[in-house]
Amino acid sequence: MKSDITKVTTHINPNEALIFERSQPGRIGYRLPPLDVDEQSINKLIPKEFLRDDDLEGVPEVSEVDVIRHFVRMSTWNYSIDQGMYPLGSCTMKYNSRLNEKVARIAGFAGLHPLTLAEDAQGALEVIYQLQEDLAEITGLPGISLQPAAGAHGEMTGVMIIRAFIDARDGEGGSAKRRTMLIPDSAHGTNPASAHLSGFSVKTIRSTAEGLTDLDHLRELCSVGDVAGLMLTNPNTLGLFERNIKEICRIVHEAGGLVYMDGANMNALVGVARPGDMGVDVIHLNLHKTFSTPHGGGGPGCGPCCCTKELEPFLPVPRIIKTPTRRGSDRTEGAPDVSTSQPTRYNLDFNYPQSIGRVKAFFGNYGMMLRALAYIQTHGYDGLREATEAAVLNARYIAHGLTSDYEKPFDAPPMHEVVFTDKRQTRKGVHTLDIAKRLIDYGFHPMTIYFPLIVQGAMLIEPTESVGRQELDQFIEAMRSIAREAVEDPELVLNAPHSTRIGRLDEAAAARKPVLRWKPKQAASTAQ
Amino acid sequence: MRYIPNSPDERADMLEQIGVASTEQLFESIPENLRLREHLKVPAAMSELELLKRFEDIGTRNQAAQRISFLGGGAYSHYTPTIVDHLISRSEFFTAYTPYQPEISQGTLQAIFEFQTLVCQLTGMDIANASMYDGSTAMAEAVLMAERVTRRSKVIVSSAIHPQYLEVAHTYVQHAGIDLRHALYCTELGTTLPESLSALDENTAAVVVQSPNFFGCIEDVSALAEKAHNAGALLVVVVTEAMSLGLLRSPGACGADIVVAEGQSFGVPLSYGGPYVGLFATRDKYARQIPGRLVGEAYDKHGRRGFVLTLATREQHIRREKATSNICTNEGLIALAATIYLETMGRRGVQEVAHQCAQKAHYAAREIEKLAGFSLPFSAPFFNEFVVRAPASASPMLDQLAKEKGIDGGIALSRFDSERPNDFLVCVTETNTREEIDALVDGLASFTAPV
Numbered sequence: 018m019k020s021d022i023t024k025v026t027t028h029i030n031p032n033e034a035l036i037f038e039r040s041q042p043g044r045i046g047y048r049l050p051p052l053d054v055d056e057q058s059i060n061k062l063i064p065k066e067f068l069r070d071d072d073l074e075g076v077p078e079v080s081e082v083d084v085i086r087h088f089v090r091m092s093t094w095n096y097s098i099d100q101g102m103y104p105l106g107s108c109t110m111k112y113n114s115r116l117n118e119k120v121a122r123i124a125g126f127a128g129l130h131p132l133t134l135a136e137d138a139q140g141a142l143e144v145i146y147q148l149q150e151d152l153a154e155i156t157g158l159p160g161i162s163l164q165p166a167a168g169a170h171g172e173m174t175g176v177m178i179i180r181a182f183i184d185a186r187d188g189e190g191g192s193a194k195r196r197t198m199l200i201p202d203s204a205h206g207t208n209p210a211s212a213h214l215s216g217f218s219v220k221t222i223r224s225t226a227e228g229l230t231d232l233d234h235l236r237e238l239c240s241v242g243d244v245a246g247l248m249l250t251n252p253n254t255l256g257l258f259e260r261n262i263k264e265i266c267r268i269v270h271e272a273g274g275l276v277y278m279d280g281a282n283m284n285a286l287v288g289v290a291r292p293g294d295m296g297v298d299v300i301h302l303n304l305h306k307t308f309s310t311p312h313g314g315g316g317p318g319c320g321p322c323c324c325t326k327e328l329e330p331f332l333p334v335p336r337i338i339k340t341p342t343r344r345g346s347d348r349t350e351g352a353p354d355v356s357t358s359q360p361t362r363y364n365l366d367f368n369y370p371q372s373i374g375r376v377k378a379f380f381g382n383y384g385m386m387l388r389a390l391a392y393i394q395t396h397g398y399d400g401l402r403e404a405t406e407a408a409v410l411n412a413r414y415i416a417h418g419l420t421s422d423y424e425k426p427f428d429a430p431p432m433h434e435v436v437f438t439d440k441r442q443t444r445k446g447v448h449t450l451d452i453a454k455r456l457i458d459y460g461f462h463p464m465t466i467y468f469p470l471i472v473q474g475a476m477l478i479e480p481t482e483s484v485g486r487q488e489l490d491q492f493i494e495a496m497r498s499i500a501r502e503a504v505e506d507p508e509l510v511l512n513a514p515h516s517t518r519i520g521r522l523d524e525a526a527a528a529r530k531p532v533l534r535w536k537p538k539q540a541a542s543t544a545q
Numbered sequence: 546m547r548y549i550p551n552s553p554d555e556r557a558d559m560l561e562q563i564g565v566a567s568t569e570q571l572f573e574s575i576p577e578n579l580r581l582r583e584h585l586k587v588p589a590a591m592s593e594l595e596l597l598k599r600f601e602d603i604g605t606r607n608q609a610a611q612r613i614s615f616l617g618g619g620a621y622s623h624y625t626p627t628i629v630d631h632l633i634s635r636s637e638f639f640t641a642y643t644p645y646q647p648e649i650s651q652g653t654l655q656a657i658f659e660f661q662t663l664v665c666q667l668t669g670m671d672i673a674n675a676s677m678y679d680g681s682t683a684m685a686e687a688v689l690m691a692e693r694v695t696r697r698s699k700v701i702v703s704s705a706i707h708p709q710y711l712e713v714a715h716t717y718v719q720h721a722g723i724d725l726r727h728a729l730y731c732t733e734l735g736t737t738l739p740e741s742l743s744a745l746d747e748n749t750a751a752v753v754v755q756s757p758n759f760f761g762c763i764e765d766v767s768a769l770a771e772k773a774h775n776a777g778a779l780l781v782v783v784v785t786e787a788m789s790l791g792l793l794r795s796p797g798a799c800g801a802d803i804v805v806a807e808g809q810s811f812g813v814p815l816s817y818g819g820p821y822v823g824l825f826a827t828r829d830k831y832a833r834q835i836p837g838r839l840v841g842e843a844y845d846k847h848g849r850r851g852f853v854l855t856l857a858t859r860e861q862h863i864r865r866e867k868a869t870s871n872i873c874t875n876e877g878l879i880a881l882a883a884t885i886y887l888e889t890m891g892r893r894g895v896q897e898v899a900h901q902c903a904q905k906a907h908y909a910a911r912e913i914e915k916l917a918g919f920s921l922p923f924s925a926p927f928f929n930e931f932v933v934r935a936p937a938s939a940s941p942m943l944d945q946l947a948k949e950k951g952i953d954g955g956i957a958l959s960r961f962d963s964e965r966p967n968d969f970l971v972c973v974t975e976t977n978t979r980e981e982i983d984a985l986v987d988g989l990a991s992f993t994a995p996v
Contacts, residue, residue: 032849036659036888047626047894052901053979054908059792059900062907063926067763069794075666076892084889085628092637094651099636105645112548113640116593121816122630125604130616131818132956133609137947140606141817151587166678166819167874169861180720210861210871216720219866258574289572290579305874313633313878314653315643315675315838317820333716374716378619378681378709378807379818391600397590400546407549409571410556417563430574454648463646468862485550486559517648520845524647527843527855531832533672534662 032518033090037535040077046084075537094518095314096462102484102492104415106434106465106477107205107254109284109306111408116395117309117388126387131379135364142363145337145380148390152321155401156280156300157293160329162336163321164381168281171301171320172211172248174333177373178299178324179246179275180215181331185371187273195245195273199238201230203255203469208248208279217245224471228255228427230265239272250279251292254469254477256412256431258285266296275299275328283307284481285409285433288402292323299324308389319385334372335365337380407482408433411489415478418493422500426472434479436472447503447510449474454521455502455513459495546590607817613981614953615909617930617972618759619680619707619785620818621810623898624976626889629812633882643877647843647853653877654852657840660884667790667887667895668804669797670826675838676880677823677872680785680807681710684753685717686825686836686870687781687803691751692723693869694834695779699723699749703737705730705758707785708961714753728752735762735923735932737769745776751803755783756796761930761970762923763793770800779803787811787824788974789928791899803827812886813879822879833859836870898975902929905982906973912986913971917993922968930972932958935992939969942992950988952981 059068079087096103103110121127129141149161165171176198184192198217200208202224209219220238223231230249238244247269252258259265266276278292278300284307286292292300304310304319312318324332340362396404409432416425416435424440439449453463453476465477480489502510514520551559556568565571572580591599604610614622633639637652644650644657657675664673677683688700700718702711704727711727718725728741737754745752752773756764770780782796784806796804806824813821827835833856841855861868890898906929913919918936933955935942940957947953955969973982 033655035655035662037662044891045893046889046891047897049624049894049897049901049975050978052904054905054982056904057907059903062903063763063793063928066767067794067926069790069792069798071669071795071798073666073791073892073896076663076895077888078891078893079888081626081628081889084885085632087888088632088638088652088656088885089635091652091655092632092635094649094655095637095641095653096646096649097637098640103642105642108642110642114548116596118634118639119597120600122814123600123604125601125607125610127814127816128610128622129607129817130609130614130622130815130953131620132616132618132960133607133817133953134944137609138607138817140603143603143606154586166682166876167872169871169873170678170682173871177716177720205873206860206862206865206868207871207873209866210864210868213866213868214717214721214871216722260574260576263576263579288585289581290575291581294581295579303874311639311878312642312874313639313876314641314650314656314881315877316874317678317876317879318874319820374719375709375712376682376716377713377819378679378707381818382678382820383817384814384820387600391596393587394591394596394599395548395593396546398584398587400590401585401587403546404549406568406571407551407556410559410568411551413563413565413571414559430571432572432574453646457646457649462642462649482549486555488550514648519648519651519849519851520847522647522843522845522851522853524843524853524855527841527853528857531839531855532842533658533832533839533855534665535658 033087035535036077036079036087039083039087040079042078044078044080046079046081101460102480102488103462104464104478104480106479107281108465109479109481111309111481112483113309113311117391120391121384121387139363142337144387144390146339146363148386149337151393152302152323155287156323157291158300158323159326160324160332161321162332163386164333164377165301165320165322166377166382167316167318168301168303168320169207169211170376171322172207172279173214174322174376175277175299175301176211176215178328178331179277181371181373182275182328183245195243197243198245199247201249202471203253204248204250205254205279205281212248227429228257229259229261232261232264235265235268239268244272244274246275246277248277248279250282252282252285252432255427255436256434257427257429258432262295281306282433285405287405289405299328304385304389309392310385310388317382317385319382330369330371331373333374333376334367334369336369338364338366340364404482411480411482411484414489415480415493419496422497434477437476438472439474442500442503445503445507447507449476451510451513452499455499455510456495457514458516461492461495609953612947612951612953613984615955615971615973615985616953617786618956618970619807620815621786621972621974622815622976623788623810623974625812625886628889629882629885632885633878638881639878644854647851651851654840656881656884658852660880661840663884663887664824664826668826669795670804671829672832673824673826674835675840676875677825677837678876679819679821679823680805681713683805683823683825684710684783685714687805688714688718688723688751688753689721690803690834690836691779691781694831695750697748697750699726700751700753701726701728701742701744701749702753703728703730703755705737705760706755706783707759710783734925735760736764736925739768739772742772745772745778747777749776749778751779751781753781753783755785757786757789757928757930760923760932761927762925763927766796766799766801786929788899788902791895792903793928808883811883813882820876820879822876822883832856834869837872837875901975902973905977906931909971909973909982913989916990919989929974930970932968933971935967935969937992938966943969946988950984952985952988954985954988
């Protein structure tokens with residue numbers, strides 16, 4: 018029997034049109050207080066040639082209700098951490114606490130203008146200072162700038178610091194001979210891109226069959242004499258700790274270079290080991306990974322840059338300092354202030370003539386700093402270590418659970434993430450992409466795929482500490498089930514996902530003739 | 546720890562199941578001498594009650610957050626509809642990653658596509674990216690892009706650009722082989738002097754100008770574009786007060802080749818300077834040179850429309866050191882806030898806010914100008930910010946105004962230029978009531994007597 022229901026609206030239809038297609042002339046979504054000053058003809062205030070004459074044609078006209086429904090419907094198309102496991106390798110998709118969101122919205126912070134004088138923004142500066150102190154302790158590197166807005170921005174800052182240090186140490190002539198940045202073949206793409214921005218050319222270091230930096234190749238590259246530094250991720254993007262890290266740092270240092278560590282994988286180390294103790298000179302952190310500030314569908318991030326005492330003079334300005342400063346530079350617990358009679362003040366210090374300069378207006382992504390500090394204080398020292406332990410255990414649990422069905426290219430036990438490949442499944446024509454898409458049907462967000470580039474058909478899985486055992490078991494079961502399907506019914510996997518509202522999109526066609534914005538003439542032909 | 550689902554017992558079971566003897570053994574690939582033997586010297590864990598109280602207490606030490614404010618200079622107080630924060634707080638948006646899996650990320654992807662469209666409409670440009678970190682880094686990226694597009698190495702920047710933006714540009718280009726030259730501004734008009742573009746020649750990649758500029762003055766963008774184009778250079782226009790786009794002729798209509806802006810005015814809290822959102826727009830022909838992520842339309846095999854990240858071959862994860870930028874994470878959630886803001890306010894709302902800003906700012910300027918000893922040193926037209934010259938040093942006067950009347954009356958320009966001791970920058974938005982403006986004027990009136 019045919020249904021008698023005639024829908025009045027299409028609101029149950031999840032296919033939400035673009036807002037521009039929903040727009041109706043005359044709809045209003047706002048109300049302002051009436052203008053309360055004497056109004057003058059706008060042409061009298063600003064000459065006509067400087068005024069818009071297009072009447073903002075095309076900007077939507079919708080009601081508040083339209084906007085709410087539009088975004089709520091669109092939101093239902095997204096997978097998110099709050100729905101379940103989001104095992105993107107090297108992305109650390111951990112729980113984003115609501116408490117941290119609340120902290121960032123406290124009026125005293127959210128309403129504070131960045132050009133407020135330091136004396137009227139003491140609370141805001143105290144937060145920056147405290148976070149600097151905590152990150153210095155966590156990384157073992159005392160010089161900190163919170164200015165960079167994301168990981169790649171922190172990398173750029175760190176590499177520019179290396180450049181400035183070498184320029185100062187070797188003089189112009191000496192420095193000009195050091196223009197090589199060494200980067201392992203397993204590195205994240207931002208590493209070479211950031212090195213390039215600082216005027217370095219990149220030489221790639223091979224990984225060994227074990228998945229670690231090839232020391233012989235490193236020595237060979239260092240013997241040329243042109244090495245400014247090494248950019249290393251540790252644990253590396255295969256999830257393996259570079260156990261020769263001290264030796265690696267020694268080789269680079271003896272060759273006159275510095276060691277930059279990409280801190281994307283710090284979730285494996287917090288409270289367990291510190292880059293500063295390993296010989297690393299400078300590192301960036303991703304507060305949006307390790308310290309749980311939300312990814313927000315692609316940012317905002319925050320990419321603090323932490324470095325040794327030696328590199329500190331080159332950090333971006335302004336630095337946030339505390340006066341009176343503590344005696345000496347040690348971080349001994351409970352070290353007394355120089356003078357207790359002077360009240361504690363937080364200040365901006367611009368007096369760093371060797372600084373690489375400012376990398377961003379104002380102080381960086383301040384709202385993320387509040388969240389990260391709240392994360393640290395909610396965990397405390399024991400909770401931070403507990404999170405690391407739980408994250409590594411979860412990854413090891415998955416590694417253990419999947420070895421029987423998927424090829425694990427490296428034997429070494431992984432840290433917080435583990436890489437598998439599609440080698441066994443490709444025999445039936447099923448590839449990593451297909452496995453990832455099929456995982457969606459099982460209710461999971463796929464893992465990171467085809468990265469790192471050195472592993473053919475890579476599937477990089479990072480569960481984080483925010484996943485319980487039952488869900489890990491379900492994930493393992495889903496992956497094993499897909500492995501069976503790949504043998505018994507490969508078509509099922511090849512055509513996945515089957516449960517989503519939209520199928521695989523033709524990305525090649527999209528790139529050939531890119532349509533990057535809505536235009537009125539399209540509206541009729543594409544609205545559903 | 547309440548954010549970790551597995552209890553200690555469950556974890557012990559899991560260890561046993563995978564054949565690992567102890568938690569410590571999980572870390573055996575880290576050489577023993579590198580493993581911490583003591584706990585980190587960070588405070589012990591706090592409860593939610595304690596933590597909130599602590600942050601609220603610290604927040605009260607930011608006295609300025611409570612004041613009536615006329616501060617602008619790259620960050621602006623505008624009204625934000627309640628639904629903006631509500632919608633960006635939905636789990637599906639704020640706890641999602643970059644939309645690498647389009648089948649389960651259409652919410653984010655469609656929102657970015659709408660964002661790109663809105664940025665194009667406001668700036669008058671053909672295409673826009675998914676966002677940059679902020680206005681200052683967007684400007685630096687525009688300088689780098691101009692060099693790529695033109696293969697020329699000199700870039701002329703107006704000295705009436707926000708001083709911090711100029712600093713960021715200097716940092717970005719210091720190793721890129723780009724020669725940054727400054728063009729002077731006219732001390733009477735307050736705008737960039739066409740004659741100061743004398744360095745403009747066949748080696749010039751771009752002229753970069755901010756409008757309204759740091760002093761609030763509206764630049765003659767069309768004239769500057771013509772001048773740049775005559776030399777084969779691009780014109781890059783920077784906007785820090787994006788609300789001005791609701792009223793002023795778009796940079797695109799004035800001939801700009803790249804437009805970058807700070808989008809904070811569109812529903813984003815001041816939050817002591819970030820996170821904000823950089824807007825980046827350009828012409829169609831430069832689509833493959835633009836930095837950052839782009840979302841484009843795509844179809845599945847049933848012909849259903851969707852959206853995907855596209856033209857990725859420009860980006861670092863494919864091109865590595867040859868990428869158009871090193872940017873990866875951008876400002877997704879803040880771009881979403883701006884999108885929701887713009888759609889809620891809509892065509893008429895953006896126009897009305899811009900109109901009110903201009904009307905109120907001009908009212909304030911008229912009233913301040915009437916005060917004995919006060920003047921407006923620049924004669925160029927302005928939108929909602931203007932420079933006031935006080936009869937005495939501005940800095941102590943503004944201090945006193947803040948402490949005694951609870952009004953942040955403006956930004957002393959001596960903080961950026963020691964040769965402007967008496968000047969300060971006043972910003973007025975739709976959130977400032979007439980009462981507040983009158984209170985500012987009254988407050989300033991007490992300084993009219995010779996000090």
